[in-house]
Amino acid sequence: METDIAVKASKLSRHFGTFTAVDEISFEVKKGEIFGFLGANGAGKTTAIKMLCGLIKPTSGEAYVAGYNINTDSSMVKKHIGYMSQKFSLYEDLTVKENIEFYGGIYGLSRKEIFEKTKKLLSELHLEKMRDSLTKALPLGWKQRLALSTALLHDPSIIFLDEPTGGVDPISRKNFWRIIYEIANQGKTVFVTTHYMDEAEYCNRLSVMFKGKIIEIGTPTELKNKYNKPSIQDVFIELVTRN
Amino acid sequence: MKTRRIVSIITKEYIHIFRDWRSLIIIILMPILMIILYGYAITFDIKNLTFAVIDDAKTPESRELIRGFTENRFFVLKYMDIKRGEIEPLFKKRFIQMVIVIPKDFSESLISNRVTKVQLLVDAADSNVGTFIYNYSNRVIQLYNEKINFKTPGIVNLKPRILYNPDMKSVNFFVPGLVALILLLISALLTSIAITREKETGTLEQILVSPVHPIEIIGGKVIPYITLGLLNGTIILLFARFLFKVPINGSLFLIAALALLYIFVALSFGLMISASVKTQLVAMLETLMSTVLPTIMLSGLIFPVASMPLPLRIISKAIPATHFLIIIRGIMLKGVGFWELWQHAAALSAIGFVLLFIATKRFKMTLE
Structure with a gap:
């Protein structure tokens, strides 16, 4: 079915024992949108994103990602999404080229495809010279860009980024957001969690999470107007003190 | 794929x-x-077990018997003719694992009655070692019997053949x-x-x-x-x-x-x-x-x-x-x-x- 909705969650919850990490969240993300999940540490952003990626099963509720039900069709979901965690999951003892080949391989790309993608990727990232060096030798900002590129190898329509810029310097963060815009311009949906307020301003639409619930959702401008604040940071503080 | x-x-x-x-x-x-x-x-292989002898007989026969024990790699004679009171301390200090006591009338009884007694004291705190000492001593005595009196009639002779691990x-x-x-x-x-x-x-x-x-x-x-x-x-x-x-x-x-x-x-x-x-x-x-x-x-x-x-x-x-x-x-x-x-x-x-x-x-x- 052809719709313009990339992600749709309804009353999605996850409990860990008696603790409710995510509490009946519902939202929709349109195709090609940069959708942000803003919240403090422990607000449930990572749990929410892991449910959407099929890494954790929801306790109740359901969600559709790329048109597939995450509860019943998680293998189809996995084919259409890319995921990058806050840890930049690359193998440090593998070279740049070997990392790309491995991730291409587990997504079932053919040898030829991998060869071409590797070449293209390395030139895009200006990493040709580093091709045969171990990944651990790369600076953090480059590792992060490489991780993002490997998450995009299989050309997913939706990409989930879980705190992608944690621990990275401001300039690298800016560069990274430039790449996120490029991805969105290609028609891909970007789903990003963050606790940096300045990054929240870059999103097309934003949802604010607090104690497992979505307490506000809208474009950054809408939110600022609604609460009559000059920045998202002020909106966030206002929301958190109210709740 | x-x-x-x-x-x-x-x-x-x-x-x-x-x-x-x-x-x-x-x-x-x-x-x-x-x-x-x-x-x-x-390893369960037992060798170099130390022992003491109290030889009250001091005859060629008694010496022959002692030789039977020392002639292999299992037993090492450590003390000769200790006092009775020394037996226990030596066991407790683990200096010896076995004591052989040969009585004064060993040779006489052997010759006149064709039966004599030898006492064997074994430290069986480790039951495996104890059993081994007992069995091996029996074998030594058996060999000795055969040697001094091969005409003994009517004795069943066990001839074992050890399979698969002949040297045990x-x-x-x-x-x-x-x-x-x-x-x-x-x-x-x-x-x-x-x-x-x-x-x-x-x-x-x-x-x-x-x-x-x-x-x-x-x-x-x-x-x-x-x-x-x-x-x-x-x-x-x-x-x-x-x-x-x-x-x-x-x-x-x-x-x-x-x-x-x-x-x-x-x-x-x-x-x-x-x-x-x-x-x-x-x-x-x-x-x-x-x-x-x-x-x-x-x-x-x-x-x-x-x-x-x-x-x-x-x-x-x-x-x-x-x-x-x-x-x-x-x-x-x-x-x-x-x-x-x-x-x-x-x-x-x-x-x-x-x-x-x-x-x-x-x-x-x-x-x-």
């Missing part, structure tokens, strides 16, 4: 193994160290057992670490969001370590054959085939542990505890399974090493073939598949 993914994981796993050459050296050296250490340390060397019994212990330990450790390492670095998560099936992950992880396990097995067998001179009477091919099966079981065991554990350290400890202890205590490596109480005998059937011990000892010492061992091979396959099934199930429960 499917093989493409497994091949990617296998390739990556080999890169991990060969790039980290320090660990690779440990993987190869550890079994060698273990077999040398255990091979020399664990315990090395021949233990070293094949060590093959079972070491292969299990190393293989299980390797896989349990290989998976938990990826949990720690977060790369496992990255694999799990891809369309890779748990069976493909597991296959990709197990296959490289099977080759390492086989390499280890070969090294241990070479040491067994050439350092410890353990005979290999059966088919090498059969050993290789069944060792492969056993390695598969061990790897599945490591996988099962790693699927439910979060850190490498915990995985290592759990693997050590759950492989080494049951294998040493319950598999028949040291203590015979047949003499265990029924509940333990039943448990021992579920321990992979129990079956592999019978297999490897059978092939190496007795030269038996597959048809005598197929039940144990079948049991191993069953255990392996159950473990692999549990491991896959646990993986499916994804990350928590």
Whole structure:
């Protein structure tokens, strides 16, 4: 079915024992949108994103990602999404080229495809010279860009980024957001969690999470107007003190 | 599509193994160290037992009897003609394990009555050693009897023929057992670490969001370590054959085939542990505890399974090493073939598949 909705969650919850990490969240993300999940540490952003990626099963509720039900069709979901965690999951003892080949391989790309993608990727990232060096030798900002590129190898329509810029310097963060815009311009949906307020301003639409619930959702401008604040940071503080 | 993914994981796993050459050296050296250490340390062979003699007779006959005890490598005469009161302190200080008391009328009784008495005091605190001393002394006395009076009529003469381990060397019994212990330990450790390492670095998560099936992950992880396990097995067998001179009477091919099966079981065991554990350290400890202890205590490596109480005998059937011990000892010492061992091979396959099934199930429960 052809719709313009990339992600749709309804009353999605996850409990860990008696603790409710995510509490009946519902939202929709349109195709090609940069959708942000803003919240403090422990607000449930990572749990929410892991449910959407099929890494954790929801306790109740359901969600559709790329048109597939995450509860019943998680293998189809996995084919259409890319995921990058806050840890930049690359193998440090593998070279740049070997990392790309491995991730291409587990997504079932053919040898030829991998060869071409590797070449293209390395030139895009200006990493040709580093091709045969171990990944651990790369600076953090480059590792992060490489991780993002490997998450995009299989050309997913939706990409989930879980705190992608944690621990990275401001300039690298800016560069990274430039790449996120490029991805969105290609028609891909970007789903990003963050606790940096300045990054929240870059999103097309934003949802604010607090104690497992979505307490506000809208474009950054809408939110600022609604609460009559000059920045998202002020909106966030206002929301958190109210709740 | 499917093989493409497994091949990617296998390739990556080999890169991990060969790039980290320090660990690779440990993987190869550890079994060698273990077999040398255990091979020399664990032994039931008894020699150099020290003993004292109180010879009140001091006749040629009594001296002949004492010679009977000193003439072999089992007994060493340490004290001659100690006082009666010294016996107990010497036992307690563990200076001697046995005392022979020859009475004053030893020779006279022997000649006139054709019967005489010799007292034997044995330290049986270690019951195995005690039994051994008692049996061996009996044999010495028997030989002595034959020597001084070969015309004794009507005596049943036992002529034993010791099969499969004619020198009764315990090395021949233990070293094949060590093959079972070491292969299990190393293989299980390797896989349990290989998976938990990826949990720690977060790369496992990255694999799990891809369309890779748990069976493909597991296959990709197990296959490289099977080759390492086989390499280890070969090294241990070479040491067994050439350092410890353990005979290999059966088919090498059969050993290789069944060792492969056993390695598969061990790897599945490591996988099962790693699927439910979060850190490498915990995985290592759990693997050590759950492989080494049951294998040493319950598999028949040291203590015979047949003499265990029924509940333990039943448990021992579920321990992979129990079956592999019978297999490897059978092939190496007795030269038996597959048809005598197929039940144990079948049991191993069953255990392996159950473990692999549990491991896959646990993986499916994804990350928590």
